[in-house]
Amino acid sequence: MNGAESIIAAFKTHKIETIFGYPGGCIMPLYDALVSVSDNTPEQALQHILCRHEQGCALAADGYARASGEIGVCMATSGPGATNLITGVANAFADSIPMLVITGQVPTALIGTDAFQETDILGMTLGIVKHSYLVTDADELPSIVDQAIQLAQSGRPGPVWVDIPKDVLLAPVSREALMAIESNACETSPEKQTPRPDIAMPAQKETIGKTWQGNIEKARQLLASAKKPLLYSGGGVSMAMAENTLRTFLEETQIPCVETLKGLGNSGRSYSHNLGMLGMHGSKAANLAVQECDLLISAGARFDDRATGNVNTFAPNAHIIQIECDPAEISKLKACDIALQGNLAEILPALSMPLDITEWQKKCTIDKRTNGFCRPANSEQTTPHETINGPDFVAMLSRLSQDKSIISCDVGQHQMWVAQHYTFNHPRSHLSSGGLGTMGFGLPAAIGAQFAMPDHTVINVSGDGSFMMNVQELATIKRHQLPIKIIILDNQCLGMVRQQQELFYKQRYSEIDLSDNPDFLKMAEAFEIPSHSITQASQMRRAIETLFAYEGPMLLHVKINSQENVWPIVKPGSANSEMIDETSHTQQTKGSAA
Secondary structure, three states, X not given: OEHHHHHHHHHHHOOOOEEEEOOOOOOHHHHHHHHHHHHHOHHHOOEEEEOOOHHHHHHHHHHHHHHHOOOEEEEEOOOHHHHHHHHHHHHHHHOOOOEEEEEEEOOHHHOOOOOOOOOOHHHHOHHHOOEEEEOOOHHXXXXXXXXXXXXXXXXXXXXXXXXXEHHHHHOEXXXXXXXXXXXXXXXXXXXXXXXXXXXXXXHHHHHHOOHHHHHHHHHHHHHHHOOOEEEEEOOHHHHOOOHHHHHHHHHHHOOOEEEOOOOOOOOOOOOOOEEEEOOOOOOHHHHHHHHHOOEEEEEOOOOOHHHHEOHHHOOOOOEEEEEEXXXXXXXXXXXXXXXXXXXXXXXXXXXXXXXOOHHHHHHHHHHHHHHOOOOOHHHHOOOOOOEEOHHHHHHHHHHHOOOOEEEEEOOOHHHHHHHHHOOOXXXXXXXXXXXXXXXXXXXXXXXXXXXHOOOOEEEEEEEHHHHOOOHHHHHHHHHHOOOOEEEEEEOOEOHHHHHHHHHHOOOOOOOOEOOOOXXXXXXXXXXXXXXXXXXXXXXXXXXXXHHHHOOOOEEEEEEEOOOOOOOOEOOOOOEHHHOEOHHHHHHHHHHHHO
C-alpha cells in the first residue's frame, strides 16, 4: 500500500463516505488510489464529488459538516488548487466547522525551489486552521491522517490541513505503520472510545479546565437570586450536540432567551420565551432584553462584535456566567463573573432549577409582541400589482416549508431577512456564513448539505451578488441531479453595501450597481434547471408551492426593490441600544431635509 492508498484506507476506517475535490498534478496519486481501491472493494467505494472550483469544494465540505454534524472532507492539488481552497477553509475556521483538508505538494526534493505550482500553503494557512501538517515520510502518513480526523472533531472543532508531497503519496507505507493504526482503531472503537481532551495550553487547562464543578454552586446561587435572567446561546450548542439539553434547561427554568446567527433554532420553534436573534440586525426585543437583564448566561457563544455591538455597553447591568468548551474564549472580549469551562451537555443540567421570574417573562413577552420579528398572517393579502417585500417573502417561505427543510444562505440582506423572519426548529437547518461572511457560500454549501441529508429539502436563498460568486456549481447540481431549490432575491445591487453607504456614508454610492446581471432564467436553462421569475407579491405563494412540488432542482428568480433595507440596524461600533429602525430613520431624514 502506498501513501495515497493509506489515506483511502483511513477514510474507510473513520467511515468517511463523501469527499469534495478537484484533481491536478501533485494530488493525482490520490485520485488514482480512488479508482484502484474502489476496483478492489466496490462495496466500500467512496463518493467523490467533483465541484467546478476548489472554493466550491471547501464550501461544499463545510455545508456537509454543518448539516450532518460529521466531518467534511475536501482535497485539491498544489499551488492554485490549494490557494483556491483558502477562503472556504477560513470560513470553516471562523465558524468552528470540522473539516479535513488534503492537498498535494510538489515532490520533497523540489520544495523551496519555486517549482511549478509550488506554494508554501502551510505558511499561508497558519491563521485559519486548527492544526496543519507537511508530511515528509510515508510511514508517518497513516498516523497523521488519523490524528487530523480526530483533531478536527475534538474539543472546539475546526479545519485541519494535511499537505502531502507527490513522492510521499507514491511511496510505500511499511506494514508496521499500518498495523499501528489498525491497533489504535481497535483501542478507540465506539465501545471503548473516551472524549479527547480539549486542545488548550497547559496553563489554561490547569486554571480553567477543572473549574466548572467547583463553580457550579456559585452559578446556581447567581441564577436563584436573579430577577431578570437571560440565556444567550450560539453555535456551540449544536457543536456539543446539546440542543435537547438546552431545551430541557429552558423548559425547566422558563428563562427568556436570545440567539446568535449561528444559534438560531437552538430553542426550537415552540419555545414561547425566545426573543429571536440579537445584535446588529437583531430584534429590538432581543437587544432590549440584553440591556435590561441582571444575569446573562452565555452558552456556546463567543461575544462576537456583530452580536454585542460596542462590547463595553453590552449587558451593562448583568452578572455573566460563561459556559464554554474553549478556554481561550473565556473572558476574551467580555469579562465574566463565573466561568464554567467544559461540555454544555454536562453543565446545563447541573445549573437547571425552577425560577420565579413572572414579571420579567411578562415584560419580555410584551416586548416580543411589539418589537419582535413576527410577520402578520395578513401579509399574504396583497394588491394585484404590489411589489415583493423581502421579509414578507421569507416569512411566507417559512410558513410553507416542511420540517425537513434546510436553508443554505449566502451573505447580504437576504441572509439577515432569513435570520429575522424564517422560524428554525433546529440549528442544523440553518447554514449561514457567520464569522467570515463569505459571499458565494450558499450554493456549494447547499450541495454539501444535500449529499449529507438526501431525504431533506435543501433551499439555497441567495442574492444576485452572492449567486454570481460560485455560479459554476450549477454544473455540479446538473451532473448529480440534486433536487436543490435555488431562490435569488434580485435587487440588482450589492444590497447590504448600498444600505450602509446610504445610512453611514451620506449616500455616496460606490460600485454597488449590478443592473447588468445576466438573465438568470437563461443561465438556469443552460444547466437544464427549470426556472421561473416573479415580480409581484400576489405571485409568491404559488411560486413557492411550485418550487417545493417539483422533484428535481429548480430556480426561482424573485425581483425586489433595490432601495429596500434591513431593519433594524446598529451602526458598526455603536451600542445595540442605539438601534436604527425604519421609523426613526425616516424621521431623521425628514428632520435633516427640513
